[in-house]
């Protein structure tokens with residue numbers, strides 16, 4: 001769980017850096033930086049498929065581990081309490097089993113939207129900038145992306161702290177720092193990604 | 208004086224189905240302890256010829272760990288760093304409803320009413336919560352130096368009274384805080400080093416076998432623990448476990464026989 005989660009986090013950061021190139025607009029030859037970036041990635045050829053396969057494996061292992069953990073925990077308390085009051089946990093930790101599946105739904109939709117183009121209103125392979133614009137011009141799709149990113153944020157905020165604890169990589173000297181790092185990394189990813197649909201909707205990013 | 212409404216879990220024995228039963232607690236003094244309040248209710252029940260509410264208790268001063276109750280959804284009630292026996296009725300106000308339930312976990316089956324069987328904790332301890340020492344004269348004091356910070360941390364861990372509030376409060380019913388406190392206590396001291404790897408492997412395996420849930424780092428245990436054991440011990444145990452599973456080798460001496 002912790003190791004696949006950490007890899008997922010690494011992916012999310014890199015992916016966001018890729019996404020933000022949408023703000024770089026066009027170069028002198030009129031090619032969008034984002035399209036160029038996508039083209040460069042494609043130049044990796046077979047390596048790209050190795051990476052995609054790796055990511056798929058990570059997500060699947062993460063989900064299998066989540067099911068196992070959930071099952072063990074449900075078996076651990078056959079009779080429920082009438083009343084419970086949460087005092088130590090936070091909203092993010094209690095909603096991991098909700099935010100995770102929302103992120104999964106998002107990943108599926110996201111691939112259909114920008115990789116395969118099935119649900120994109122106006123999809124042209126390789127024209128990444130235009131595809132993003134086409135999707136996010138629909139406020140409902142933008143809203144879905146925003147909700148998904150907020151869920152990812154909750155998932156990451158707990159996960160990024162939790163994984164240090166699970167791997168035993170903690171030290172009373174650094175515990176506060178780890179929490180701050182989790183918060184900061186979450187804010188960067190959430191704000192970075194959410195800014196894109198918002199920029200499209202308010203017309204900062206346009207044709 | 209206060210009047211309270213109690214909803215108490217009543218269950219005849221381990222096999223029977225239980226349910227919440229309402230009792231009116233009249234003229235409760237704020238100076239009573241929570242257990243004394245239950246004693247008074249029980250006196251009334253006995254005088255009416257009814258079965259008193261069974262609850263576990265022994266020292267009534269916060270050191271034996273037997274008195275755990277889930278009070279209004281919080282293990283050992285609303286006060287920080289207190290056991291149920293140290294909780295006083297001044298923590299409640301006139302007219303309050305109080306829900307009183309036993310610890311809920313597969314590994315802590317209810318025996319009767321509010322009493323649960325915590326012998327799963329004993330079996331975790333039997334799996335490695337000890338150090339093997341040869342008998343003989345006691346060694347000289349201070350012949351084994353212990354750094355002060357380690358002695359202090361070991362003492363923090365050793366203050367665990369095995370009450371089970373960590374399991375009761377955990378949304379996953381995990382016993383990580385208890386087990387890690389025991390492992391941390393011995394692992395911080397020189398006397399605990401020889402068996403350190405076997406200890407963590409065996410105790411964690413037993414913990415899993417007993418049917419406790421698995422930790423997802425909610426930190427409810429830390430908030431509920433009457434001795435304020437921190438989840439740092441859980442991380443420490445995870446580290447020990449990882450290291451031990453990578454490096455532990457079974458003894459392989461072939462000569463000499465049994």
Ligand code: HEM
Pocket residue numbers: 001002003004005006007008009012059062063066067069093096097099100101103104107155156158159160161162163164166423424
């Ligand atoms: C695809 C759908 C996903 C599901 C169903 C899912 C589910 C879960 C569950 C149930 C947990 C353990 C519960 C807990 O710690 O409270 C968890 C932990 C975690 N998740 Fe996810 N998750 C998903 C996607 C992701 C993604 C995309 C990332 C990367 C950003 C991620 C990162 C993490 C991390 C770092 C942890 C903590 C691991 C630990 O402490 O051992 N998850 N996830």
Ligand code: SF4
Pocket residue numbers: 366367368369370371372373374384385388428431432433434435436
């Ligand atoms: S760790 Fe705390 S809550 Fe858990 S058994 Fe020990 S004293 Fe009780």
Ligand code: FES
Pocket residue numbers: 263264265266267268269270271272273274275290291292293
């Ligand atoms: S009765 Fe001993 S700790 Fe409460």
